[in-house]
Amino acid sequence: MTKSARYHIPAALLQPLWLRSRESLADSGLIYDPLAAAACQQCHLAPDCLVGNVDQHQLLHATLTLLVDQRVQHFLRRFPNGHVINVGAGLDTRFYRLDNGRCRWLELDCDENLLWRQKLFHASERYRMRPGSVTDLSWLSQLPTSFSSPVMLVCDQALLQISAQEVAKFVQRVGCHFNQLELCLVLAGDRCDSGLGHKLGTQAYAHGFEDPARQLLQWLPWAEQISSHSPLTVPCPRWRPWQRWLSHLPSFGHRLTPVVSHLRF
Numbered sequence: 001m002t003k004s005a006r007y008h009i010p011a012a013l014l015q016p017l018w019l020r021s022r023e024s025l026a027d028s029g030l031i032y033d034p035l036a037a038a039a040c041q042q043c044h045l046a047p048d049c050l051v052g053n054v055d056q057h058q059l060l061h062a063t064l065t066l067l068v069d070q071r072v073q074h075f076l077r078r079f080p081n082g083h084v085i086n087v088g089a090g091l092d093t094r095f096y097r098l099d100n101g102r103c104r105w106l107e108l109d110c111d112e113n114l115l116w117r118q119k120l121f122h123a124s125e126r127y128r129m130r131p132g133s134v135t136d137l138s139w140l141s142q143l144p145t146s147f148s149s150p151v152m153l154v155c156d157q158a159l160l161q162i163s164a165q166e167v168a169k170f171v172q173r174v175g176c177h178f179n180q181l182e183l184c185l186v187l188a189g190d191r192c193d194s195g196l197g198h199k200l201g202t203q204a205y206a207h208g209f210e211d212p213a214r215q216l217l218q219w220l221p222w223a224e225q226i227s228s229h230s231p232l233t234v235p236c237p238r239w240r241p242w243q244r245w246l247s248h249l250p251s252f253g254h255r256l257t258p259v260v261s262h263l264r265f
Contacts, residue, residue, distance in 0.1 A: 017043075021039075028237065056200065056201035060258075067229045075150075076100050083106070084104070085106045087108045089109045110131065117129060154185075171183075171220060183264070187259060229259060
């Protein structure tokens with residue numbers, strides 16, 4: 001395919017895919033995503049993808065991706081026939097990386113993003129796509145309150161783009177709909193928009209919480225926290241200088257970057 005024939009995908013949608021592609025080709029990459037690398041060969045790289053500290057943003061994105069992958073893998077090891085609902089999927093390739101041959105997967109996103117997914121990725125009999133988002137929750141009424149096997153709801157990047165009030169509405173609506181559910185959500189710390197946060201690879205997020213996991217439990221008091229993970233705790237040589245510095249300020253570990261929270265009820 002010639003360059004002129006490549007897809008001109010919006011930069012905000014393409015950049016996460018491109019960052020995973022770059023990370024997959026790095027010698028010390030935290031994740032391996034060959035499908036992202038193959039898909040990027042079909043896409044025209046928008047100049048906006050190159051804005052800012054790309055290397056550090058790549059590290060942060062790859063680390064968050066790794067942490068969410070680990071939570072989903074843990075869920076599928078316990079429940080091989082489980083259902084995974086991925087809200088605000090964008091061009092996420094997690095199903096293709098983690099598919100165990102038995103799980104059921106539902107991708108939810110706006111119609112335009114789903115059209116791009118259909119152009120770039122392959123369909124599967126256990127893999128479905130539906131319109132839906134973190135702000136338009138009409139899709140909830142189309143889902144049962146209980147499934148034949150356990151359910152995990154994943155929201156990787158989409159919640160970072162909505163306000164605290166909208167996050168609260170999303171979490172509470174989801175929490176009230178399902179009888180049983182595991183949640184794996186990425187929320188921003190309250191110091192992400194600081195100068196230090198930007199040096200760590202953060203971008204402008206629409207909310208920030210001093211303790212994201214505790215905030216989730218305030219919205220869902222009947223839930224149980226399984227774990228909360230900061231990218232700054234991941235063993236990786238590229239994080240080591242920051243980890244040494246932050247060892248003197250442990251209270252900032254969950255405030256300077258987005259963190260991955262895992263709950264169940």
